[in-house]
Amino acid sequence: MARVLITSAIPYINGIKHLGNLVGSQLPADLYARYMRQRGHEVMFLCATDEHGTPAELAAAKAGEPVAEYCARMHGVQKELSDGFRLSFDKFGRSSSPQNHKLTQHFAGRLAEAGLIEEVTEKQVYSNADGRFLPDRYIEGTCPNCGYDKARGDQCENCTKQLDPTDLIEPRSAISGSTDLEVRETKHLYLRQSQMRDTLNEWIDSKRDWPVLTTSIAKKWLNDGDGLQDRGITRDLDWGIPVKKGDEDWPGMEGKVFYVWFDAPIEYIACAKEWADEKGLGDEAWERWWRTERGADDVRYVQFMGKDNVPFHTLSFPATIMGSGEDWKLVDYIKSFNYLNYDGGQFSTSQGRGVFMDQALEILPADYWRWWLLSHAPESGDAEFTWENFQVSVNKDLADVLGNFVSRVTKFCRSKFGEEVPGGGDYGSAEMALIERLTPRIRAYEAHMEAIEVRKAATELRAIWVEGNEYLQAAAPWSVFKEDPDAAAAIIRLSLNLIRVYAVLSRPFIPDASAQMLAAMQTDDDSWPDDVHAALTALPPGHAFTVPDVLFRKITDEEREGWQEKFAGVRK
RNA sequence: GGGCCUGUAGCUCAAUUGGUUAGAGCAGAGCGCUCAUAACGCUUUGGUUGGGGGUUCGAGUCCCUCCGGGCCUACCA
Numbered sequence: 007m008a009r010v011l012i013t014s015a016i017p018y019i020n021g022i023k024h025l026g027n028l029v030g031s032q033l034p035a036d037l038y039a040r041y042m043r044q045r046g047h048e049v050m051f052l053c054a055t056d057e058h059g060t061p062a063e064l065a066a067a068k069a070g071e072p073v074a075e076y077c078a079r080m081h082g083v084q085k086e087l088s089d090g091f092r093l094s095f096d097k098f099g100r101s102s103s104p105q106n107h108k109l110t111q112h113f114a115g116r117l118a119e120a121g122l123i124e125e126v127t128e129k130q131v132y133s134n135a136d137g138r139f140l141p142d143r144y145i146e147g148t149c150p151n152c153g154y155d156k157a158r159g160d161q162c163e164n165c166t167k168q169l170d171p172t173d174l175i176e177p178r179s180a181i182s183g184s185t186d187l188e189v190r191e192t193k194h195l196y197l198r199q200s201q202m203r204d205t206l207n208e209w210i211d212s213k214r215d216w217p218v219l220t221t222s223i224a225k226k227w228l229n230d231g232d233g234l235q236d237r238g239i240t241r242d243l244d245w246g247i248p249v250k251k252g253d254e255d256w257p258g259m260e261g262k263v264f265y266v267w268f269d270a271p272i273e274y275i276a277c278a279k280e281w282a283d284e285k286g287l288g289d290e291a292w293e294r295w296w297r298t299e300r301g302a303d304d305v306r307y308v309q310f311m312g313k314d315n316v317p318f319h320t321l322s323f324p325a326t327i328m329g330s331g332e333d334w335k336l337v338d339y340i341k342s343f344n345y346l347n348y349d350g351g352q353f354s355t356s357q358g359r360g361v362f363m364d365q366a367l368e369i370l371p372a373d374y375w376r377w378w379l380l381s382h383a384p385e386s387g388d389a390e391f392t393w394e395n396f397q398v399s400v401n402k403d404l405a406d407v408l409g410n411f412v413s414r415v416t417k418f419c420r421s422k423f424g425e426e427v428p429g430g431g432d433y434g435s436a437e438m439a440l441i442e443r444l445t446p447r448i449r450a451y452e453a454h455m456e457a458i459e460v461r462k463a464a465t466e467l468r469a470i471w472v473e474g475n476e477y478l479q480a481a482a483p484w485s486v487f488k489e490d491p492d493a494a495a496a497i498i499r500l501s502l503n504l505i506r507v508y509a510v511l512s513r514p515f516i517p518d519a520s521a522q523m524l525a526a527m528q529t530d531d532d533s534w535p536d537d538v539h540a541a542l543t544a545l546p547p548g549h550a551f552t553v554p555d556v557l558f559r560k561i562t563d564e565e566r567e568g569w570q571e572k573f574a575g576v577r578k
Numbered sequence: 579g580g581g582c583c584u585g586u587a588g589c590u591c592a593a594u595u596g597g598u599u600a601g602a603g604c605a606g607a608g609c610g611c612u613c614a615u616a617a618c619g620c621u622u623u624g625g626u627u628g629g630g631g632g633u634u635c636g637a638g639u640c641c642c643u644c645c646g647g648g649c650c651u652a653c654c655a
Contacts, residue, residue, distance in 0.1 A: 168651080237652070344583080405615060476619065498613095
């Protein structure tokens with residue numbers, strides 16, 4: 007038994023996430039966490055909301071709420087939705103937690119002591135009307151290169167030219183539209199990541215088994231141009247973690263907070279402390295996951311994220327951890343994902359294009375979404391959601407192949423033998439042949455899950471379901487029953503046992519249906535089919551069961567067309 | 579501009595990292611079955627692997643070039 011620490015990229019607080027966000031980190035992380043738990047490993051699965059930064063402040067202002075209240079409320083909303091999708095976090099924390107405040111300040115203090123923090127005075131645009139400094143991309147104006155009048159301060163979206171806010175002609179605040187802007191001097195802390203470039207390079211080079219997507223992004227940032235650049239880790243904002251050097255004030259940094267990308271990954275650690283505190287456990291309970299000298303040395307740490315998050319997880323956060331000089335656990339494997347597109351374009355939070363987590367659950371139960379999203383996870387390239395594809399996959403894979411198998415077996419048994427596992431007959435050559443086909447498939451499924459090859463695992467699982475239908479079709483108990491009821495009984499006994507095995511194998515993908523299947527088989531035996539033959543005799547003759555309700559209903563053409571219409575445009 | 583990824587059957591994806599005749603699922607066609615959510619099974623049609631050139635005994639895989647799609651480019655997170 008191993009110990010596995012799993013974190014999912016933490017979703018930003020300013021709204022409900024869409025299915026692209028979900029499949030890019032939390033959902034595959036959950037799949038892996040569930041699988042590892044099922045295989046008997048000790049798992050710590052952590053996620054949280056990422057609550058700081060300008061967009062959070064603006065979203066709160068738009069909602070007419072104080073930012074702390076807004077974040078608390080949205081955390082609740084996101085928590086409820088993650089529960090709805092059956093995301094099995096051990097703790098869903100908050101980057102604004104007191105634990106993270108303390109830990110973030112601690113890291114900053116350690117980095118300062120190690121000489122890895124530099125104070126830099128720089129010029130930034132301040133908006134008098136908004137009463138705040140503006141990040142580059144919150145300044146709009148006319149592009150000096152192409153004349154586009156909605157160019158942002160960091161880049162012109164029209165001609166793609168990189169810009170400095172002061173390049174803009176007639177600059178204005180993107181928040182209020184005010185042109186009452188001025189350039190002010192302000193002091194910030196920079197993390198001297200450049201000093202750690204060689205260390206990071208070596209570390210990345212040692213990760214030969216990481217996805218290309220992960221290492222290529224890291225190498226690009228390490229080696230592009232002048233190499234890894236130092237990074238500002240503070241901001242002039244009200245909402246955030248106050249800049250402190252450990253427990254002490256930081257002269258000259260009064261009123262400033264840490265940059266959200268500095269404190270967000272630290273929340274992975276603080277979240278474990280939130281978990282321990284909530285359970286009334288001491289520090290040793292969470293430190294054994296995070297401090298290598300206090301037990302975390304034998305932990306395997308796996309992170310899940312979308313590709314846009316890779317630089318922070320491969321460089322900035324490791325630099326923070328390594329630079330502290332303390333024995334914090336570094337990530338062992340990073341699984342990164344491409345994007346999920348929506349029907350020919352991108353999912354868009356701002357335009358309300360696509361399906362959002364709350365809407366998805368209003369339409370169909372979590373399992374339908376989990377299955378489609380995971381079996382189409384954007385691993386090798388960007389993937390695309392279309393309603394036609396969703397309808398076909400759900401109807402075919404879940405309703406026809408798996409659901410109908412459960413249905414035909416249980417109903418046939420009820421009508422011929424009653425609602426208990428029938429005795430009589432023995433497993434013969436057909437059953438042994440099935441076991442011989444099933445065994446390598448299950449081993450392959452395990453290997454794919456172990457390697458976090460999500461789509462391949464889904465494909466193999468589906469093939470395992472298909473084996474049941476093929477067997478049943480060939481064995482034809484409905485014909486055999488007429489001549490030899492005992493032989494038919496053996497076929498059905500095996501098939502009922504197969505339902506239990508399917509429930510166990512399918513649980514990481516479709517936990518609710520899996521629970522329904524086990525409940526219908528009236529068993530708590532969720533042991534993994536290491537020995538397939540033994541697993542197919544777990545339910546003995548005479549064991550009572552019930553015929554479950556339809557596991558998966560089909561999506562009709564009318565529904566599909568309605569949803570297609572409903573989600574095409576701007577969100578209600 | 580630079581970098582990375584990607585282009586394989588009508589659709590969604592594979593292809594043991596250079597090795598026989600490029601495979602699955604869905605859709606299409608045919609047959610079978612009647613236990614079941616009109617479900618299931620079997621058979622079958624379908625590809626100049628985006629175009630062109632090169633390296634090699636051998637290329638979907640490596641190189642060059644052109645065309646198309648996507649992402650990143652450090653102050654959104």
